[in-house]
Amino acid sequence: MAITFENETKTFHIQSDHTSYILQVYNGYLAHLYWGKRVNSYNHGTALRFKDRSFSPNPDKNEPFFSLDTMPQEYPAFGNTDFHVPAYQMQLDNGTTVTNFKYESHEMMKGKKPLDGLPATYVECDEEAETLEITLIDEITNVRVILSYSVYLKYDVITRSAVFINDGTKEIKLLKVGSANVDFRESEFELITLPGAWSRERYMERQKLRSGIQMVESRRGASSHQFNPFIALVRPDTTETAGEVYGFSLVYSGNFQASVEVDQFYYSRVTIGINPFDFTWLLKENEQFQTPEVVMVYSDQGLGGMSHTFHKLYRERLCRGTYRDRERPILINNWEATYFQFNENKIVDIAKNGKELGMELFVLDDGWFGKRNSDNGSLGDWFVDREKLPNGIESLAEEIVSNDMQFGLWFEPEMISVNSDLYREHPDWCIHVPDRGRSEGRNQLILDCSRKEVRDEIVKRLSDVLKSANISYVKWDMNRHMTEVGSTKLPAERQRETAHRYILGVYDVMERITTAFPDILFESCSGGGGRFDPGILYYMPQTWTSDNTDAISRLKIQYGTSLVYPISSIGAHVSDVPNHQVNRITSLDIRGHVAMSGNFGYELDVTKLSELERAQVTKQIKWYKQVRPIIQFGDFYRLKNPFIQPHASWMFVSENRTKAVVAYFSTLAEANAPFEKVKLRGLDPDIQYHIKELDQVYLGQELMYAGINIPELHGDFRSVMWTLEATDE
Numbered sequence: 001m002a003i004t005f006e007n008e009t010k011t012f013h014i015q016s017d018h019t020s021y022i023l024q025v026y027n028g029y030l031a032h033l034y035w036g037k038r039v040n041s042y043n044h045g046t047a048l049r050f051k052d053r054s055f056s057p058n059p060d061k062n063e064p065f066f067s068l069d070t071m072p073q074e075y076p077a078f079g080n081t082d083f084h085v086p087a088y089q090m091q092l093d094n095g096t097t098v099t100n101f102k103y104e105s106h107e108m109m110k111g112k113k114p115l116d117g118l119p120a121t122y123v124e125c126d127e128e129a130e131t132l133e134i135t136l137i138d139e140i141t142n143v144r145v146i147l148s149y150s151v152y153l154k155y156d157v158i159t160r161s162a163v164f165i166n167d168g169t170k171e172i173k174l175l176k177v178g179s180a181n182v183d184f185r186e187s188e189f190e191l192i193t194l195p196g197a198w199s200r201e202r203y204m205e206r207q208k209l210r211s212g213i214q215m216v217e218s219r220r221g222a223s224s225h226q227f228n229p230f231i232a233l234v235r236p237d238t239t240e241t242a243g244e245v246y247g248f249s250l251v252y253s254g255n256f257q258a259s260v261e262v263d264q265f266y267y268s269r270v271t272i273g274i275n276p277f278d279f280t281w282l283l284k285e286n287e288q289f290q291t292p293e294v295v296m297v298y299s300d301q302g303l304g305g306m307s308h309t310f311h312k313l314y315r316e317r318l319c320r321g322t323y324r325d326r327e328r329p330i331l332i333n334n335w336e337a338t339y340f341q342f343n344e345n346k347i348v349d350i351a352k353n354g355k356e357l358g359m360e361l362f363v364l365d366d367g368w369f370g371k372r373n374s375d376n377g378s379l380g381d382w383f384v385d386r387e388k389l390p391n392g393i394e395s396l397a398e399e400i401v402s403n404d405m406q407f408g409l410w411f412e413p414e415m416i417s418v419n420s421d422l423y424r425e426h427p428d429w430c431i432h433v434p435d436r437g438r439s440e441g442r443n444q445l446i447l448d449c450s451r452k453e454v455r456d457e458i459v460k461r462l463s464d465v466l467k468s469a470n471i472s473y474v475k476w477d478m479n480r481h482m483t484e485v486g487s488t489k490l491p492a493e494r495q496r497e498t499a500h501r502y503i504l505g506v507y508d509v510m511e512r513i514t515t516a517f518p519d520i521l522f523e524s525c526s527g528g529g530g531r532f533d534p535g536i537l538y539y540m541p542q543t544w545t546s547d548n549t550d551a552i553s554r555l556k557i558q559y560g561t562s563l564v565y566p567i568s569s570i571g572a573h574v575s576d577v578p579n580h581q582v583n584r585i586t587s588l589d590i591r592g593h594v595a596m597s598g599n600f601g602y603e604l605d606v607t608k609l610s611e612l613e614r615a616q617v618t619k620q621i622k623w624y625k626q627v628r629p630i631i632q633f634g635d636f637y638r639l640k641n642p643f644i645q646p647h648a649s650w651m652f653v654s655e656n657r658t659k660a661v662v663a664y665f666s667t668l669a670e671a672n673a674p675f676e677k678v679k680l681r682g683l684d685p686d687i688q689y690h691i692k693e694l695d696q697v698y699l700g701q702e703l704m705y706a707g708i709n710i711p712e713l714h715g716d717f718r719s720v721m722w723t724l725e726a727t728d729e
Helices: 302-317 344-357 392-402 421-425 452-468 492-516 551-561 588-595 611-633 700-706
Strands: 003-006 011-015 019-026 029-037 088-091 102-110 129-138 143-152 157-166 172-184 190-193 205-208 212-217 230-234 245-251 256-262 268-274 281-283 288-290 293-299 331-333 361-364 406-411 415-417 444-446 473-476 521-524 542-544 570-575 599-603 635-640 647-653 659-666 676-678 688-691 696-699 708-710 718-727
Touching: 003 102, 003 129, 011 129, 011 143, 029 102, 029 172, 029 293, 088 157, 157 172, 172 245, 172 293, 230 256, 230 268, 230 302, 245 256, 245 268, 245 302, 281 288, 281 492, 293 302, 302 635, 331 344, 344 361, 344 392, 344 611, 361 473, 392 406, 392 452, 406 452, 415 421, 452 492, 492 521, 551 570, 551 588, 551 647, 570 588, 588 599, 588 611, 588 659, 588 718, 599 611, 611 647, 611 659, 635 659, 659 676, 688 700, 696 700, 700 708
Parallel strands: 331 361, 331 599, 361 406, 406 473, 473 521, 521 542, 542 570, 570 599
Antiparallel strands: 003 011, 011 019, 019 029, 088 172, 102 129, 129 143, 143 157, 157 288, 157 293, 172 268, 172 281, 190 205, 190 230, 212 256, 230 245, 245 293, 256 268, 415 444, 635 647, 647 659, 659 718, 676 708, 688 696, 688 718
16 A cells, blocks of 8 residues: 555555655644655654744643644644644635634545546556545534545655535635645755746746745736746755755646745745635535645655656646657747748748658648737637638648648637627627726737636637648647736626636636547647646647747756656747847757757748758758657756756657767857766666767766767857667677
């Protein structure tokens, strides 16, 4: 059994191959005892200890030293002797917020249940995981909360979530509903987060914990470019390859909050879940509320060990569908080639040229519908623009597919333009507040996906297009965040539910569309990486990583993204120079090497390439097709960190360790620079590897322990990419 319960001490021990998580029922409350490297048995060597602490009241007169203010807890509340940030907060019908949830019962079972209306990791058979459900009850209100702990045996992961159930006779309001809380009895950690901005997503930051609260959050209605729903605590000496890491990743796409509080005794509390800012949820009699799932990963093998666990789990037990395990096609997207200004002949010309170069999928981006000649109208009017495409989408797709190329299409289903027929028909269908202005972003508003009739119309319009032609790929975009948050269909007491109901509605639309069209590869996008989160990966196995296609910017963006997300989820394209986002000029070589470090594609006008460029692109595509399985589905290793040095390096290794791909990137040249070498990882130390590009053979242990020289790279923005294959030589 992976989960055991010791009745005498009322202690639960959750075990995977390399991890233990231990909690205890103490005085009726759930106490946290340990999370870390696996221990085969636990004899309470770190048992809870109490003493009289000034200004820490006790709830039980029979135990004068006991206080929730000093006990590490699993799911704490505020106001009942605990002064820390609570995991949840509930308002009663009399307006008070004091609750007292205590242990009622527990159940252990094989497998893992799906979450109602929410994305979550899953199992393909019950033997893959075990689940512990602990029921707590507040006896005054008769409200219960069920804490769910699932442990993946193969993936070495623990997931957590909570369900609130109102079994009482009076309404309550949930003010905060954290998905998980972990109290550490220490604070010698550093905090890693992934902040950013549009075109600068998931930059990696690391800072020492300090007294008080450190927090990342989104109040934008989406997980956002600004912060990713992920944090990690690491030891000060933790590196890429060694040291302890505690990673928390929230499977949710809306407003979130992840905080770490260091208290007066240098304990640290991690709480993560839906952002309580501007949130309440009315829970009537017999109703329940499900929180999103948190995926928790412990590693004593450094950041790389944590990433390997997240990558494998998310690739195999979060992503779903036909393309989960299928190699992704090399695409050509017309956006930066034409923007809105194109016609059918131009599109066909780009597709034909792409095919000649070896590309496999053409994607028609924004501008094919309504009267969409700029970003100031037509969102919601998903009907083909016959002036641009007089023969329609079906004919265009047929022509491209007949040339042995797949056809893909861009949508922005959640949005509506004020200048659109849909808005003129249904001006109340957008997120808005009566009698207030409707501020626009990119000249658009957000459709109120909390409303069933809106969701139904989105599904109908998209389905009509997707059924009309041979479409094998959809880019699903979302280009603004929420303002004036309200829904005309919700009563006053439920208005602060709008943002969460919107996300639940988006999930419903995505579930219906992706289920109806299982053979379409869906790629999510939100101004690039503004909604690159585990919740969306459940519906769409890859994400457009950033609107910034500059190769040098992408080194940091893709490096930071790889901390949590598998390479098979990272969309990366070669674009034109000077780059349209940063105006930088880089070689086609380095642009190709960076883009080939993910799901590879091009986003430029291939009809304007020189003969030399065409030859280079053809060579890149041919090379990538040979190594595609290793890059998209191999183990990923970060070798040099671009956030702390003017270089970046990473590699991909096949599961059987017989093949590998190594990439090295130099940004700015330095006068009289030292020689560079790189130590490889993930190889079999006893296997000989032939490096094709160098025509040299090395033992795996030499490549990993001694390293290999990087050739002198003259000038700015240079790179090399090598393929390794096991050999008997």
